[in-house]
Amino acid sequence: MAEHRYEPHDIERKWQAIWERERTWEVPNIDDGTPRSYVLEMLPYPSGEPHMGHLKNYSVGDAVAHFRRRNGMRVLHPMGYDAFGLPAENNAIKTGVHPRQATEASIASFQRQFRSWGISIDWSREFGTHEPRYYRWTQWIFLKLFERGLAYRKEAAVNWCPKDATVLANEQVIDGHCERCGTQVELRQLEQWFFRITDYADRLLDDLETIDWPHHVVTMQRNWIGRSEGAEVTFSCPEMGVDYSVFTTRPDTLFGATFFVMAPEHPDVLRLAAGTEHELAVREYVNQVLSESREDRADTERKKTGVPLGRSVINPVNGERIPMYVADYVLMEYGTGAIMAVPGHDERDFDFATVFGLPIRRVIGGGEDLPYAGDGPLVNSSPEFDGLNNRDALEKIVDWLDREGKGHRSVNYRLRDWLLSRQRYWGAPIPIVYCDTHGIVPVPEADLPVQLPDIEDYAPQGRSPLAAAEDWVNTTCPVCGGPARRETDTMDTFVDSSWYFLRYCDANNDEAAWDPKTLALWAPADQYIGGVEHAILHLMYARFFVKALADLELLDIQEPFKALFTQGMITRDGAKMSKSKGNMISPVSYVERYGADTARAYVLFIGPPDQDADWSDEGVEGVHRFLARLWRLGTEVAAQTGQQPLLGPLEAPAGDDLELMRKAHWAIDKVTNDMAGRFAFNTAIAAVMELVNEAYRRRENVKPATLHFATATAASLIFPFGPHTASEVYEALTGERVWETPWPDADLGLLERDVVEVVVQVNGKLRDRIQASATSTREELEALARERPNVIAHIDGKQVMKVIVVPAKLVNFVVR
RNA sequence: GCGGGCGUGGUGGAAUCGGUAGACACGCCGGCUUUAGGUGCCGGUGCCGCAAGGCGUGGGGGUUCGAGUCCCUCCGCCCGCACCA
Numbered sequence: 001m002a003e004h005r006y007e008p009h010d011i012e013r014k015w016q017a018i019w020e021r022e023r024t025w026e027v028p029n030i031d032d033g034t035p036r037s038y039v040l041e042m043l044p045y046p047s048g049e050p051h052m053g054h055l056k057n058y059s060v061g062d063a064v065a066h067f068r069r070r071n072g073m074r075v076l077h078p079m080g081y082d083a084f085g086l087p088a089e090n091n092a093i094k095t096g097v098h099p100r101q102a103t104e105a106s107i108a109s110f111q112r113q114f115r116s117w118g119i120s121i122d123w124s125r126e127f128g129t130h131e132p133r134y135y136r137w138t139q140w141i142f143l144k145l146f147e148r149g150l151a152y153r154k155e156a157a158v159n160w161c162p163k164d165a166t167v168l169a170n171e172q173v174i175d176g177h178c179e180r181c182g183t184q185v186e187l188r189q190l191e192q193w194f195f196r197i198t199d200y201a202d203r204l205l206d207d208l209e210t211i212d213w214p215h216h217v218v219t220m221q222r223n224w225i226g227r228s229e230g231a232e233v234t235f236s237c238p239e240m241g242v243d244y245s246v247f248t249t250r251p252d253t254l255f256g257a258t259f260f261v262m263a264p265e266h267p268d269v270l271r272l273a274a275g276t277e278h279e280l281a282v283r284e285y286v287n288q289v290l291s292e293s294r295e296d297r298a299d300t301e302r303k304k305t306g307v308p309l310g311r312s313v314i315n316p317v318n319g320e321r322i323p324m325y326v327a328d329y330v331l332m333e334y335g336t337g338a339i340m341a342v343p344g345h346d347e348r349d350f351d352f353a354t355v356f357g358l359p360i361r362r363v364i365g366g367g368e369d370l371p372y373a374g375d376g377p378l379v380n381s382s383p384e385f386d387g388l389n390n391r392d393a394l395e396k397i398v399d400w401l402d403r404e405g406k407g408h409r410s411v412n413y414r415l416r417d418w419l420l421s422r423q424r425y426w427g428a429p430i431p432i433v434y435c436d437t438h439g440i441v442p443v444p445e446a447d448l449p450v451q452l453p454d455i456e457d458y459a460p461q462g463r464s465p466l467a468a469a470e471d472w473v474n475t476t477c478p479v480c481g482g483p484a485r486r487e488t489d490t491m492d493t494f495v496d497s498s499w500y501f502l503r504y505c506d507a508n509n510d511e512a513a514w515d516p517k518t519l520a521l522w523a524p525a526d527q528y529i530g531g532v533e534h535a536i537l538h539l540m541y542a543r544f545f546v547k548a549l550a551d552l553e554l555l556d557i558q559e560p561f562k563a564l565f566t567q568g569m570i571t572r573d574g575a576k577m578s579k580s581k582g583n584m585i586s587p588v589s590y591v592e593r594y595g596a597d598t599a600r601a602y603v604l605f606i607g608p609p610d611q612d613a614d615w616s617d618e619g620v621e622g623v624h625r626f627l628a629r630l631w632r633l634g635t636e637v638a639a640q641t642g643q644q645p646l647l648g649p650l651e652a653p654a655g656d657d658l659e660l661m662r663k664a665h666w667a668i669d670k671v672t673n674d675m676a677g678r679f680a681f682n683t684a685i686a687a688v689m690e691l692v693n694e695a696y697r698r699r700e701n702v703k704p705a706t707l708h709f710a711t712a713t714a715a716s717l718i719f720p721f722g723p724h725t726a727s728e729v730y731e732a733l734t735g736e737r738v739w740e741t742p743w744p745d746a747d748l749g750l751l752e753r754d755v756v757e758v759v760v761q762v763n764g765k766l767r768d769r770i771q772a773s774a775t776s777t778r779e780e781l782e783a784l785a786r787e788r789p790n791v792i793a794h795i796d797g798k799q800v801m802k803v804i805v806v807p808a809k810l811v812n813f814v815v816r
Numbered sequence: 817g818c819g820g821g822c823g824u825g826g827u828g829g830a831a832u833c834g835g836u837a838g839a840c841a842c843g844c845c846g847g848c849u850u851u852a853g854g855u856g857c858c859g860g861u862g863c864c865g866c867a868a869g870g871c872g873u874g875g876g877g878g879u880u881c882g883a884g885u886c887c888c889u890c891c892g893c894c895c896g897c898a899c900c901a
Contacts, residue, residue: 005855175898216820220896223819228900248901261901300817300899329899339901347817348899414900535896605841607829611822612894619828622841632856673832683830686840693840696857759836764882766836804881810835814881 006628008595012724016118024739025120027074029506029518037073038522039065040501040561042530042538046081046106046128047088050113052570052577052603052615053531055587059600060567060609060679061529062119063720067675069120070719070743076522078504079114079121081107083130085493086164086180089426092458099426099458103130113588117596118723125507129496134503135428136449137513138496141545143431143442144552150196151420153440157265157332158419159294160188165460166423167192169492170416171224171537176295184293193421193430193489197544201225201413203558204543212563214610217535224536226414231398233407235260235313235340237324240272244313247335247412250345251401252394254317255381256363257340258353261306261325264289265332269309272324276310282326289328297328304329304352315340316406317397318382327352335412344370364390418541420492425458425465427490435477435484444478450486464488497538498545501525501560519555528561535566565679568612570603590620597722598624604681604721623685627725630692630714633699634729637711640704643735647709653750656701660694662750664713667691669746671717681721688718708733716744759810760785762794778805785811 019025041061044054065077081103088099095102107128114121127134145151159168163183167190172179197204205225208218230249237244244260262269264286273282285307289297296302306327315322329348330339343353343360350371353360366376378385378393385393401407421430429450431443443450453472458465466488467473477484499513505522506514524546539561546560569576572583590599602623606613653661670687674680695710702710712733719726719738730738753774758781760768768788772781782803785791791813798815805811 216896219820223897226897226900230901246901250901298899304899327899329901331900334900341901346901348901351899412900414897532895605828614828616828616842618842626841629856678832680832682828683832683840686830689840757836761835761882764835764880769836802881804835806835810882812835812881 006631011728015724015727026122026124034074037068038076038525039527040525043080043082056603058119066720078125081128082497083128084427125504132449138428139431139448155191157187159185161185169419194417197418201415211559220535228412232410237313244338246338246340251397252390253342253345256342256344256361258359259322259341260313261327261330261339263330263332263337266337269326272309272311278310281307304355347371421489423464430487432487433484438479494541498541524557525561527563529565532566567609572615594624597725601721605685638732641708647705656698657706660698660710663694664710665746665750668744756808761812774808
């Protein structure tokens with residue numbers, strides 16, 4: 001058969017040309033009653049060439065898209081590029097080449113590869129987020145949020161990366177280091193733009209219950225939002241005539257508060273210490289803490305440090321005067337920047353009290369040693385509350401505080417507002433100008449986009465490189481026409497990617513970001529697919545945007561992604577692939593060597609797609625062998641039968657014909673279930689392999705029509721994973737285009753057998769198998785089982801206590 | 817420390833509802849074909865044992881007629897958050 005060789009490149013080119021010419025995967029924005037589905041993979045960040053993670057991501061998404069299409073749905077399956085961002089700009093600084101040039105070269109390479117992989121993309125909706133026709137609307141959304149008060153400017157201690165010379169969002173700081181370059185970040189007091197995502201904390205939390213997302217992602221988001229219920233309690237400082245409130249989740253332990261601690265950044269700290277013997281020490285301590293790295297400060301292992309402030313506050317529940325301290329374990333960003341310290345029932349306060357010799361008082365019974373953080377009855381508190389369970393006492397104490405005007409119930413979140421301004425060049429300009437008379441003025445919508453000007457020097461100097469583009473910066477105030485200066489910061493790229501999935505729905509609309517009716521045809525995305533690394537950042541921001549846009553009545557959904565699937569990484573020798581490790585392998589070389597179908601089917605066959613999987617060249621060979629086998633079988637059968645319609649239901653099925661038909665219908669059922677309810681592509685592909693193996697084994701003994709059916713069915717079922725080979729084989733056998741034929745239906749009646757194998761156990765151990773009628777009664781099965789020699793040997797001389805019979809499945813003798 | 821997940825042959829993995837552990841694939845062994853073949857086709861392959869048989873899903877315990885699957889406990893690995901009051 002030397003002349004008959006599986007030539008994936010010829011086959012793939014042929015079908016790709018057809019899909020391209022006929023625009024097969026484009027879908028119209030109409031509602032004609034056809035059920036619709038929006039299948040979306042996270043858009044790639046175009047840097048260099050696509051890697052294995054992309055291949056896996058889009059192979060998963062394409063399988064889902066194809067499966068839904070063939071089940072009668074009109075599927076929106078678009079593609080775009082998250083084109084703004086730091087790596088392109090850093091490259092520009094190094095090489096002097098404009099980031100647009102490098103980015104667009106990379107986009108071209110992604111486009112080439114997506115086509116060569118045969119991903120079924122609606123190319124008519126493609127865009128890059130760096131194109132003015134896109135970022136015009138990013139700016140428009142910014143203005144809408146600004147109008148609503150959801151975008152605002154404030155001075156705050158922010159994360160600053162000295163290497164990238166820009167501020168970072170909280171979410172972009174990993175273990176105190178810059179997410180991008182790994183440099184240790186510093187805290188700087190700067191005026192910056194924020195989105196008020198904290199206003200949405202409760203909705204972001206509650207609506208997690210309305211979406212079908214992986215449990216671990218939901219948990220991560222929940223933890224990130226970090227909702228804590230408790231109370232705000234007022235401690236007054238009579239010496240200074242000031243009240244300080246603290247947030248606590250444990251007002252039940254108020255009677256155990258023996259000191260009070262403020263964060264070093266607290267604005268009152270120096271004033272409080274002024275004139276006391278501790279003034280100098282406090283000043284030194286604060287300066288020292290502020291110069292510390294975030295990472296050192298966050299080290300929970302090190303000994304607690306702090307300095308007395310020389311002042312005291314009154315505990316509102318018992319009038320006790322307790323000393324004030326400043327200590328770096330209290331954070332300015334959370335709660336009020338001050339805490340009541342209860343060393344008996346909080347480990348951190350306990351550590352501090354131990355170092356400083358402060359009193360430690362037990363006010364909750366239970367546990368052996370202090371600190372004790374569990375529940376129990378109140379003790380040493382007040383006659384009114386002692387003896388009460390602490391949870392009941394908590395409610396009563398807060399009620400009392402509320403009546404006395406000394407506190408109230410309160411909720412705190414770990415979530416902070418989203419810092420979106422970046423002192424960088426390669427991003428969407430923030431559409432704001434500063435006027436001496438009118439202050440912060442939004443650019444009128446009609447003037448959008450604020451075009452990103454071309455510049456020469458990209459190097460950041462602690463301010464945006466855009467500041468050097470004088471012609472661009474100097475403008476006129478939209479209100480008074482007087483001289484004004486443009487905002488020179490650009491937006492975080494996460495702003496761009498927080499709404500791109502909306503734009504796909506109406507990508508060519510030049511009048512608006514989207515038409516709400518058109519958007520409603522598709523949004524929200526029915527299935528979103530991407531890496532877990534976006535579990536918090538992108539997936540939280542996109543949810544916030546959709547909620548904010550819904551409040552602006554610009555759309556009518558509350559969540560962007562109904563269902564989410566997070567794929568695992570492809571590793572090599574158990575390690576993450578990276579340029580620095582030099583263990584990168586690229587999809588291109590495999591596509592060139594084996595064809596796209598092999599590469600695609602392999603990344604899905606390698607294991608469950610939500611788990612990490614290690615790349616193996618031998619494994620690729622195995623999948624390639626399988627596809628070649630299917631193609632060869634198809635060619636052989638087609639030579640024998642010619643193109644003909646699929647075999648209908650069998651008249652009098654028997655023998656090998658019946659068995660092969662059964663296997664085919666079993667495979668249809670198996671693949672359908674593996675695709676419909678879950679993402680079990682690995683077992684789906686295995687089922688098609690079984691069908692092909694079965695067809696090979698029985699091919700000499702079955703009628704041509706049976707073999708034809710089995711082979712065409714295998715091609716039809718493998719289509720979502722290896723679309724080119726599937727199309728080729730299916731066409732050779734039937735003359736039809738497989739993607740235009742409906743997904744096959746399993747004849748479940750055919751799968752039912754008259755004679756089944758029944759397992760016989762004695763005390764739960766397998767002793768024999770018997771062939772029995774599927775309709776045999778319990779008594780018949782037990783009787784049959786008792787005749788078996790191996791069963792007799794095992795129950796002989798023993799007492800049969802019980803017999804368990806599961807009809808058509810098993811018989812278990814319980815003997816003693 | 818808190819939260820989440822995982823642990824099955826030589827390897828990747830399968831077992832969807834508590835009912836035959838190891839599908840499919842890799843690797844390995846054997847046969848056939850072609851032999852120029854590193855192609856193709858067929859068969860075998862959890863471990864111990866000549867066999868009968870025994871053992872076997874990280875360790876220990878439990879529930880059950882029956883546990884990879886449920887419960888408790890310990891060990892190991894991975895991920896996320898981390899002085900969040």
